[in-house]
Amino acid sequence: MIHHELRRKLESRVLPHVQTPAQYVGGERNIIVKDHRKLRGKIAVGFPDAYTIGMSHHGLQVLYSMINRRDDWCAERVFMPWPDMEAKLREHNLPLYTLETFTPLNEFDVIGLSLQYEISSPNVLTMVDLGGIPLDAVDRTMADPLLVAGGPCCQNPEPMADVFDVMVTGDGEPALPEVCELWLSLREEARLPDGTFVTGEEGRKQREDALARVAQQLAFAYVPRFYEPQYSDNNRIGSIVRTRDDVPETIAPSVISDLDGMPLPTEPIVPYVNCVHDRIAIEIMRGCPHLCRFCQSTVIKRPLRIREVDTIVDAALESYRSTGFNEISILSLSSSDYPHFAELVKRLHEVFVPLDVNISVPSLRVNDQLRTLPELL
Template identity: 50%
Template sequence: MPQVQTPAQYLGGERNSVVKARESLKGRVCLATPDAYTIGMSNHGLQVLYDAVNRRADWACERVFAPWPDMERLLREHDVPLYSLETFTPLFEFDIVGFTLQYDLGYSNVLTILDLGRIPLHVTARRLDDPLIIAGGPCAENPEPMADFIDAFVIGDGEETLPAVADAWLEIRASAGSRSEALQALAARFPWLYVPSCYALEEHDGRLIPTARDDTIPQAVRPAVVADLDGIPLPPAPIVPLIRTVQD
């Protein structure tokens, strides 16, 4: 760590971060921010989703951020996979890795995180036991630029949808014969989930229009909306960053 700037951003152990015993869990989610720790930890939405999953005893939610170039270089030189801050678990060992897409300038960092985490970059290269790669946030409303790399996009609010996708993925994966079969079953279950591999793109008047490949898949994806925001609990004990963030 003396070889990198601001090493505290890679150490974890912040006040109010949650560490759970792996043997007591049904599944694990890693929330990935394709930007630096100092920016990602300023995102209140991250804290809300982190709390929403960790409120459940059978699931754990952990975090990862894009490393700065000096840390990326060391990870590659020493053949160390990118890890979560809570338990230092390599990303490829999670059930789900969920990206927040706040702006398109972060797209290349999505690929860096996947590559450093030893997860195949392309959807078509992943096996059934690889993590499900999902994405949400403002840029998920225009998913096609990242469609080759993201298994499923959550369109709309994530407070209720993330736990629902997590449970469904474990259930579907356990009985699916292939990853493509599992993704199709996932797409058929939720009207707010866009799974690019389940749609064909057709051009109409200069626009690309997704068309469902199967009758079980929603033709139109409808955004998830939390009807009662007051019913969504706020984190009672947000994580306190170890270093100064851009908005604290």
């Protein structure tokens, strides 16, 4: 279900006047477009940075394909527009929209944004504002989408606590569907007989009670409005005080126990424009065996989990057939620590060299594997 009127306005008033308009029109190979009238729920999965950065993020492709495997939900993409595009949207009073159906953000049930680095925080504010959603979480009612954050920055949630309704800790694959389903049921409970929602102070209170139920039922969901940091004399957080007694004191991360059983996105979207990573990415391992104390990732990605060699090679070959990319990158915190590293690289070499496809092996630790890597490649 395409929003044709918004699309027509964009094509006539906006896109001819911005740089690289291809990043704003959707329609790429392997995108998934569904009829909203036949769905139970809709989520916009976004990355608070430019299209060329967000489309290079493997996690977005994972969540996009995972949600869209379901018949009753759709996932659509949204990214931060460049300043010229933002100015044109504001000039013509047009909302930020998703690339699949040109649907404004405020028409979705859930909006999920990935917080990978702190400097993307101002972009979050711009996207929420352009999407027609109140910036402060406490000003929203059940008529507004649920704003969810995930990613490493959720380990230090307070800088963005006023903006997000829920911040998810741990693995997103098992957590996001649970958040979506619970919020959809809470929204349906709150809906009036005519299909609308209560507004004003009563509507805000109703949303607060719904978010309390999210915090109570989902152990990995941090709802910032219910936790107040207490600062010490040196401006560090000394403690966190709950503002409601019925929400949990501690938050436990969401964890995938069987990474090998979690499907990989084997039909990734092929962008129209050059992106930072124009290649297929295959996650081979999550976590790291070394547990270095200075590394945040090794702490938040525990425990160590791997995918089997056959799973990786089959997914890489299927991804190549559906995209035509000429490079495959194996992805992990420390690829050379993958326990079957030599076998994996040898198998990938055997399969893809005849197809003129390069194998990229980033994230290498200086260890014995480096001695054999030139031979293997």
